[in-house]
Amino acid sequence: MKFLQLFLILFLGFIPSEIMSGAHKIFQKNRDKICLVSFYQNIASDARIGSFDKIKQYRIGILVDPTGLVMVSNDVYPVSMDLVSSTGSLPSGLPSDFKVTLSDNNEHSATFLGKDDQAKVAFIRIEKENQTDSFPFVTFRKTESVQIGDTLFVLELLGPSYNYSPLFTSHLVNAVLESPRRKFLINNYLPALSAGGLVTNVNGEALGVTINQSFDFSSARPGDFDDFHKNYLEIAPSEWFVELIADPPDIEDNQVAQKSWLGIQMQALTKELKNYWKVPQEGGVVIDRVFAESPAAEAGLHTGDVILSVNDSILKVVEDNETAELRNIILTEKPGTVVDLTIFRNGKILPRKVKLTAAPKAIGRAESYPVPELGFEMRELTRDILYQEDLPLNTPGVFVYQVDRASPAGIGGLETGDIIQEINENPVSGLDDAGTKIEKLLEKKQKIFMLKVLSYRQSRFVFIDLEK
């Protein structure tokens, strides 16, 4: 216990003295389960294809099982894995060189396993030096009894200027949000190193983790903005991620959490639309678009249909930013499940059964093929791109994921986001085909490549001259 004295311990906020001693015990009880995680974020370099700009990053980690499984914020890997998880997606490689520094100051190497964007957590595993090594860990309990006014303790780490020392604070639960997904808000008055801090109750039992604030600007209207100067700390209750701790996602094994999707774009049934269409229910989800070959398409849903309920839950969605409610219901169901929808179409109420499938993978997880000789990286054309560009699913081609600006491809005018459809007048069916074609041409010492590309549904020709 000697090492504890090495750390700066901060008690903040008003804590009655009888809890105070208890609070310190809670801190002591959990301190060794919190660790400092460092890693390199690999942001695709636009200077050299296949290389990355490495940026060293630090996060708060929580040990969640005796074998050395560590839970961190999902922002360690900001790339969308599937179509239902949209994150700000820079072209980026997997994070690497993970190190975990435990409270005894010992540093361990670790490997990245995977992440879940809905639960907002990612997992890494400490590489054990001895098989018998065992780590202290946090066990989370259920949170259904948490209510406004309860006292919570938050154990985090401070930033680099405070040498990542522990930060321990007490809070009242200021708000409990039920929709679109249950979470707690507390007043945040001390900035910590990152999201991923441990949240406990007054008995020191773990309840959840702190997460990054979620902003949805997509449906914001003038006057909708909150006062951002007042910062909340958002807490994800343990229900978000306990199942993932038992069975963490693992990218290497291609075992990513299979997320269900319906395959629609949607809007809220506003009061005006309800009255205009004479829908016999307040609230609902209007289908704006049905993606081809999605569960919704298979079930025969149409643009303009109003979804009134899913299984037994009536959708009371009257504003666009509440449509996440439907998405969250779908996300709680496993792929393969059949859900019962009630649809309103042309004045009639129709039942529809929809068999959910796993959401197609996003470009971030697509197979990659770097072409360093020409200076770009291509990827298989994933459905998210085709849906986004509203192209038929059988559109042939490969997606240009990265272009090195000073390379022959960059000089020739190839751009990130282009879809290559022909190479030297020959149609390209897919990634392997494109790779073979380019390799053969390079072997034959071809000097000029003529690519037919599609971008914003407009075609053009890009000439890549290796002699330039």
Place this chain on the structure above:
Amino acid sequence: MDFFTGKTFSTLFVIVLLFHFNGFSQGDSKDLQQEIMKARDMVIPALVHIEPVRTVFSTGEKRHALVTGSGFIFSRDGYILTNHHVVENAEKLTCTLYNRKKLPAEIIGSDPSTDVAVIRLNLEEWEGETLPYAELGNSDSLEVGQFVLALGSPLGLSRSVSMGVISSIDRYFEDRGSMISPYNLWIQTDAAINPGNSGGPLINLDGKVIGINARGVFLAENLGFAIPINLANEMAGKLLAGDTIRRSWIGLELQPLRELKQYLKKPDLSGVLVSNLDPGSPAIKSGIRPGDVIQSINELQINVNYEEDLPAVRKILSELPVSQEANIKLWRDGKIKKITVIPQPDPFEYHPEFEAEDWGLVVKNINRTIFYLQGLTQYDGIYISAVKSGEFAERAGLRPGDVIKSINQQKIHDIKEFKQMYQEIRESDPDFIFFEILRQATPYFAAIDLRKWVK
């Protein structure tokens, strides 16, 4: 190494100066000064300061902004040439003439593609002397290096003259973003062109107008662009005949041939490379494909080696007679093919924005940039350029950037149909206004419940 010290340096400096003014003795530079004054005096009386009262919705709130620009009278009966961007969306125009007289003016026609506009002074209040006007020169015979003056009227009465040379006569701007000028090249000059003298004349030392000042480049020095007067004059003629310029459309996007020739190792190939075909266009119907090389249009030989050659071809295509067969000769995989295509009117016709005041909405026709950026596949519909906060449209969920496809189940093809529908709804007073729109190519529905509103 004391080469650049004291005497050596100043001697060198004098030599450089002499070299710089090579050819100008004391007398010559006096002559130049006189020439500048003479040219200036020929055009300054025709210079007008234009104050358009413009409706601006950029914040979603309608406000009148007073902007200023320049223009010049080019005919005795009071016609003025200026830029489209000076008079765009102007509700009212006031011109200040050389003698401080303020006259109202009306827009005769305006063309965003070439940034040329013609307005006419209301001469009812004009008394006395004949109206001064500037003579137009010939922009086809310009030479790089030739002296020019950029004239303008940045404020009511002040007049500005800046001098420079023609830096380039064939500047091309890629047909992307806001700098759209598909049909012409630009005169580049180092004479200062700024927002105040935008629309003013660029003149030669004979006092003849050779261009209309149009663009300065923000934060760049000595970089101004003017529209060649021959093109402006041609457009003015068309604008005087009708309020917009009707162009033909076969739906081709073109690329220069230079790189294809290198790729094919066919240095003698001539023509222009077809890169893209607009959906549903006459070119698609005629069987033209991306990758084809167009070699002649109605027997007129085409050769586009560089980007700078593109505007001329686009202009030829835009001037093909509508509904009349045009013969196109093209090269495809080493073989010559002859194809006929029947041009149609350009689906992207310009109309001034329209404000549906009761609904808190400003709309305009879809243009080519909007069409492709919004991922549209059909040409009908109108584009919402602004939505007033707190009004019907905004409450119904409409946003700037949306494309209205139908109102109350009736298709809206263009701004004329929108205006009609707007009028009908105002008169018939229905319970609802129901919009089907496209937002980034995805349908969206919006309804306004008029029963809730006190009218």
